[in-house]
Amino acid sequence: MHIPQGPTDSLTLLPFDAALADALRPSPDYDVARWLYVPNTYSEYRYILGTRGARPLICVGINPSTAAPDALDPTLQSVERIAHSGGYDSFLMFNVYAQRATRPDDMEQTYNPILHAENRKAFRYLLSLSPRPAVWAAWGNIIEKRDYLMDCVRDFAADAQAAGAQWFTAGPPLKSGHPHHPLYLRRDTALLPFDIQAYLDART
Template sequence: MYDIYSNSKNDHWRFKLGRSGSRNLITIGLNPSAATKEKSDTTIAKVERAARQAGFDGFVMLNLYPVRSTDFNALPNEANAEALAENLAQIEAVVAAEITPVIWAAWGKNILARKFFIAAGKELLIRLEKHNTSWQQFGPLTQSGHPRHPSRLHYAWEFTPFDAKHYAQKISS
């Protein structure tokens, strides 16, 4: 079903999932849930629909942390360093492969649930700056100022620019 797929550790870690196109929307969520190369889940279905609606013919779903969990609260308090390092490298490779990368910041307010989510987010914002990325958010930010997760979107909303530099400063303080 999906031609873009990278995983490890008996599929306990998922780095990327998507469908190739000539114009891909890169989406960065929090952590992967149940979707696999063969089957979608609610988040992936919403990402794919929002991408098509906005004129993208492909998408790549990435996450701040690659360890699967249907409940982010079930993740450990400390990140697996190997998983995190591999994930950041794979994200940067996906972004670097695009001529004009468009990235949907889509991790939601739950980025605050683990310090390693915040650290990964800040590291990505720094690493990806050199790739001339266009950061986007879908709909308004949450009340606490975070880009909404795809599970919390309304299809009537649209993509608008996301100020990644300002956001990085905000979560650093």
């Protein structure tokens, strides 16, 4: 369980570029040839956690919990299984908001624009790793927990469009129209095309 120690604007945030540079150097804690973990130590926020490969699937959840390299939580275990079942050799877990909170209700009420800006840099970096990035929308109904989360998704959708990314959901969307959260999905759940723009247009 991770309970935020306070608002993220009280933290000294490590900018994404500096955090990435640290993550690309050898670590005594995990195999950097296998894992991409940014920042590369456990903290109150996380930009990226995933595995390295030539054909990654970028999974977009809501916010990080306790997972770390070699210590995936059930959600990340499901993400890895579905990515491999879908023909991808690796997964890259990204989140709409970078604050760690096991319970979404513990996320801060007001978003931190600096944290979002750095998280957006992280997303653009992930998009740059593939000529046609594959992005799996996986935030479930939790997107409704905070008003600012949908605004963040709109920024990421714009970045993905600029990169020529293709969006997917795991199985059909929920009755609410939101894409399924990865937890409890079957390992062979099919990845289906997802019209992110139509989804956002329906929520304006």
